[in-house]
Amino acid sequence: MTEQSLTRNIYLHDVPLDEAIADWHTALGAAGLLAPLGKETIPLTEALGRVTAEPVWARISSPHYHAAAMDGFAVRSEDTRGATETSPLLLRLGEQALPVDTGDPLPAGMNAVVMIEQTQPVSQDGAEYIEILASSAPWTYVRPMGEDVVASELVIPANHRLRPQDLGAIAGSGHSVVSVYPRPRVAILPTGTELVTIGSELKPGDIIEYNSLMLGAQAEEAGCIVTRLPIVRDDYAAIRDAVAAALESHDLVAINAGSSAGSEDYTSAIVQELGELRVHGIAIRPGHPVVLGLARGKALVGIPGYPVSAAMTFDLLVKPLLYRWQGLELPEKPTVQATLTRKTLSPLGEDHFLRVTLGKVGDRLVATPLAGGAGVLMSLVKADGVVQIPRFSEGHDAGEKVRVELMRPLSSIDSTIVAIGSHDLTLDLLADRLRQGQPRRSLSSAHVGSLSGLLALQRGEAHLAGSHLLDEASGEYNTDTIRRLLTSNGVRVVLLGFVNRQQGLILPKGNPKAIAALDDLLRDDIAFVNRQRGAGTRVLLDYALAQRGINPRQINGYARQEYTHLAVAAAVKSGAADVGLGILAAARALELDFIPLFDERYDLVIPVEHYASELLAPLLALIRSREAGFAQAVEALGGYGTAQMGEVLAEL
């Protein structure tokens, strides 16, 4: 440990991804760590999914004797010669015909089997016979020895992942065990004084430690034996000792977090002290503070702390090694071409891994980038795929074709309904119900506000948009904007009633600042949190402010934008704001106070071709059928009316 390593190391030295991998692999290769880590012999009952370390040659033939292939009688082919329907032959039981069941060995001297269905028992002169109506060629209905496998034949090659039928074939060729590569032993060490275990009581600053759960699951998926070590606080010696202990009994140790260059980032120094630090910092987004090294003949890595960075760097850097150790090639991820819906900027010099959702809208597969940085794990939960933007590119324009590595099968993407627009909690409820339906559908909804949703429909990027845009002139919801943005551009839509909902002021529990109405937003002691431009709630607010002659610039916090009702409620809950405008459901969800101001309509806008599609049929049925119980579930949330749910309000 150097003095410097204990001080605040501000700069990493990011190297390009391919150089980082090459450098690490060179060192791993020199240590014999790029190939399988030995062999072990295990019983076949435990070998499913394991990879053969040696070829399997048949010890015995299968069958290992000539076997009857039918229930019937073993005969000599010669004795059956000349038998026909018109001149049947009798074969004497016990001499010329011996009863056999399927699998029985062919009795000595016999060379064919006659099926029982093709015989008749006959008693004649005190003896028993069978009558046959056809001759049997030699070896008819006989499974000759070695029909399946002949002793010494290759049954399964080395480096083969064992499937159920392979296990059967290995057993059938005389083995009860098989030589396979050992499962890699992987230890995940979570470090950080701020970390608490899953299920702990939380105070501000506590971070629930779930990366080891996730990274461990990734290693398990890759076939490893995983040890999730207890959390170690940010203490150089404590972490070093835990790593050193883990290296004793594991093939790879992953230290989670502390891989950057902050005052409590010890990973690189620890790798350096215990072994060989090869890489500290890779020019990838997300994930650049990665540490790659080795120590005591084992692989040792530092994984960044942000969950998306953690998951993606593990996948990108560690998983290929885990596969190599098992003699497996990394399965190629299937890819598709899709049209990017938004311009995406990408930093020159960094390989950028962009999470996207995919949707089949009409004939086009569209890819929508997911918002959120390396801390937004939901972006990885919701992602359908990843677009890799190489380091020499500055990104892509909207409408460009991009190659997407799929994270779920294309067939399930084909059955996904893409909603872009205003967010409402009832869409989550709808999504959950849809997945339980038969036929099943997924509803993928991006929360961008009503106006952006309608623009997405204009560009053909979504199947439907939730919208609650009040037209100030007509007092109507949605129709004016639809005419202007969609109808005039040749996009014909159905305006479908969905929910009525209460919009109002979301306030801290007990309303400590005694806010009563919109006018209170002008007060100096009050910080407001706003919705983004284009959101229906924002339009409603601006309309109401204009009616009251209030200048928005006078409202403290008017410029602070959140993108969902729940985010507004969260801002109020946390004390970051004193009041926001939103729906009752959001206030209720976070146990906040609520003063209703308006009752508004939240409709679904659906282009006619999707409205009539087989894809949307289950969604429409769910919305319309009172029996399905969806409307009741919505009303149970409180603050919602469902009188117009499923009603066609207009065709535009």
Add this chain to the structure above:
Amino acid sequence: MTEQSLTRNIYLHDVPLDEAIADWHTALGAAGLLAPLGKETIPLTEALGRVTAEPVWARISSPHYHAAAMDGFAVRSEDTRGATETSPLLLRLGEQALPVDTGDPLPAGMNAVVMIEQTQPVSQDGAEYIEILASSAPWTYVRPMGEDVVASELVIPANHRLRPQDLGAIAGSGHSVVSVYPRPRVAILPTGTELVTIGSELKPGDIIEYNSLMLGAQAEEAGCIVTRLPIVRDDYAAIRDAVAAALESHDLVAINAGSSAGSEDYTSAIVQELGELRVHGIAIRPGHPVVLGLARGKALVGIPGYPVSAAMTFDLLVKPLLYRWQGLELPEKPTVQATLTRKTLSPLGEDHFLRVTLGKVGDRLVATPLAGGAGVLMSLVKADGVVQIPRFSEGHDAGEKVRVELMRPLSSIDSTIVAIGSHDLTLDLLADRLRQGQPRRSLSSAHVGSLSGLLALQRGEAHLAGSHLLDEASGEYNTDTIRRLLTSNGVRVVLLGFVNRQQGLILPKGNPKAIAALDDLLRDDIAFVNRQRGAGTRVLLDYALAQRGINPRQINGYARQEYTHLAVAAAVKSGAADVGLGILAAARALELDFIPLFDERYDLVIPVEHYASELLAPLLALIRSREAGFAQAVEALGGYGTAQMGEVLAEL
């Protein structure tokens, strides 16, 4: 149990596949057995791959407080206004700037973070400051509460198979457990007096019981908890009691074998006694003697005994149910269009599931049906896919396009070298070595004899053919036939030296009938086993017989054909024949005697476009490089010479 059910039930009543499934499912549905079998709550650490039984709603927000997103200093945005590179601002440490690390809660009153890299420490007038060169907008480098998930939001819907990132998101939203569908409990009951456990000493008639290993592995792959029950002999009461006991603690019991209608086939009667027999016999090939029923509120099936039938009927009938019970849809198997290489007859009235190997030969994907009946498990091991021929079809002609359900990824099929032709043990060795190489290749070899191999090259169905065809006129190997079949048809090939090998008489150990030469084949007391027409060994034999003036018809057994050297050796080993013609390696493998008669050349015939291809390069390198050790391994087998291995003998 009826009297009749204990007697020999000769006929099943085969019903079409879709009717059988519909009938069984109707009964299962009525018993509540077509939906998941309940719910259970399990810790997240055990939930990888499990399927949510309920949606997961966020209990808490993530982050659950406003968090610093960078190492640096928490500040008030207002305090930073006006700072630029030319007019920096000083913020007093401890008042206007509070040090924070990534993840720390934003101190009360602060609303932005300045990255440490963008500050300089300054001491002035006895106080400590940081100098900043730019203003910070509110919420810069702050992860607001709920950035990832807001309390009450939908995190994961029901019926979702949990991936690593899902586990992280569930933990991050305040849960330590999750409600999932239980894993189905499946019992496999092997029945049959002739069955012995894996690893037993064998006598003729013993059948190694490996179906329970294979079926159990299939159920494990489908996510089940599997009990492999001990073998029960063919005894009605014993089997019935074992089934009844298994039904107590399992959701599905599969009785293996006894599902036909032979004298010891008790399955259907047992299902009838314990519960409800719905189907006995399905018009599918392989697999028709299937029993489907239910008993005591559980599913109860009888699976046929032949291993291919067992595996395929389990896959076709049981697996979809196991998926349903876990709230999962059966993943669609990827399919490809391929050209069938051989005419395939298919019985009218039966759905026929044809195992094929696939190869990308030039631009064409070709599908070659695998020989072997329901007892040839290697056909399922070697299969790349399955062609389903519906019951109203009589089959397909060679050259027809067929739809193939893939059993391995297309990418691995693209890296498969297809060999069709004469069999030699050294091809198995080559296949195993190829799989261990970098880049890796598979070698799929079909054993059809030299002549059929060359014909396959003529039709563009293979990358290479092993051939040892002696031309009687010229005494040359292969060249004459190649000119006649390939060159004259515009197929240009490279004739590559591979091995020289000894052909001779394969005899029982100790040569009990004192066979010494070819002339002995004429003896009355001797049964010969021949190779099939077109095999190089057959040509050699016919050539030698002709030279000696021997009429083949005088040889007892001349008409009995086997397709490989090892099959010939197996026939001799089993006593079915007294002598055969083949190679030393086959005799050695089965510990038989051998009298060498000829030394012959076994070459590889490779069309020029494949010879030059990237696909075959690793194979050619392996054959040619003495360092790779392949030639030495071949010589170690005995009876082989490798002097010409890898040499271009002719370009034709």
